[in-house]
Amino acid sequence: MTKIFIDPGHGGRDPGAVANGLQEKALVLDIALRMRNMLLNEYEGVQVRMSRDKDVFVSLEERARMANSWGADYFVSVHINAGGGTGFESFVHTSQASRTVALRNVVHDEIIRALSGVRDRGKKVANFAVLRLTRMPAILTENLFVDHVQDASRLKDPNFLSRIARGHAEGIAKAFGLRKKQQQQQSSTSQSTSTATSGNVMYRVVTGSFRDRENAERRVAELKKAGFESFIDVYRP
Numbered sequence: 001m002t003k004i005f006i007d008p009g010h011g012g013r014d015p016g017a018v019a020n021g022l023q024e025k026a027l028v029l030d031i032a033l034r035m036r037n038m039l040l041n042e043y044e045g046v047q048v049r050m051s052r053d054k055d056v057f058v059s060l061e062e063r064a065r066m067a068n069s070w071g072a073d074y075f076v077s078v079h080i081n082a083g084g085g086t087g088f089e090s091f092v093h094t095s096q097a098s099r100t101v102a103l104r105n106v107v108h109d110e111i112i113r114a115l116s117g118v119r120d121r122g123k124k125v126a127n128f129a130v131l132r133l134t135r136m137p138a139i140l141t142e143n144l145f146v147d148h149v150q151d152a153s154r155l156k157d158p159n160f161l162s163r164i165a166r167g168h169a170e171g172i173a174k175a176f177g178l179r180k181k182q183q184q185q186q187s188s189t190s191q192s193t194s195t196a197t198s199g200n201v202m203y204r205v206v207t208g209s210f211r212d213r214e215n216a217e218r219r220v221a222e223l224k225k226a227g228f229e230s231f232i233d234v235y236r237p
């Protein structure tokens, strides 16, 4: 089991950065909850705990204590920047432990990939309390600037918050070698077809069975129109 501790910054009486009608504490909680769901729903062998899952104040020492006493494998603190600038940057502690740096490099690059078009401000170090007090590898991410007009308009889009979460989740999965859960699709007459490969095994998804060839061809035409590769396989039930 890989234990991932997600730490949405600020909360309660501490709103974090505030500008353009946005509050850091609400944005990072939204991103963190999306991350948790992605990790738990899509990956095997992972446990997630959070320093907060609602709008409450938690001290920096308490955040680190929770992760330490749980024995987390990774501590991920999520923040939004302010103070003039644009883009994404990540931090590890100034001690720069080699495993911490290696994990950060993977996670940082996946987030940048998920946020195409956003400026990469770089991989940085800082003596932040949560990075200093945690006993496991830790990263702190600063995801765009609330006080930058274009960044703020991106942060107002739930799809963009989902992309931030996606970058974090995929970065964590890659860094820790988490395996994707097998996708299970229910058979129904209107589902799409797809074939996924995993190693040397192939999984075929059947979208429908028809007694009449014409109906089968109509379904194939519909799927192709929708962008799904498909073909007719004849069999005798």
Ligand SMILES: [Zn+2]
Binding pocket: 009, 010, 016, 017, 024, 079, 080
């Ligand atoms: Zn912050």
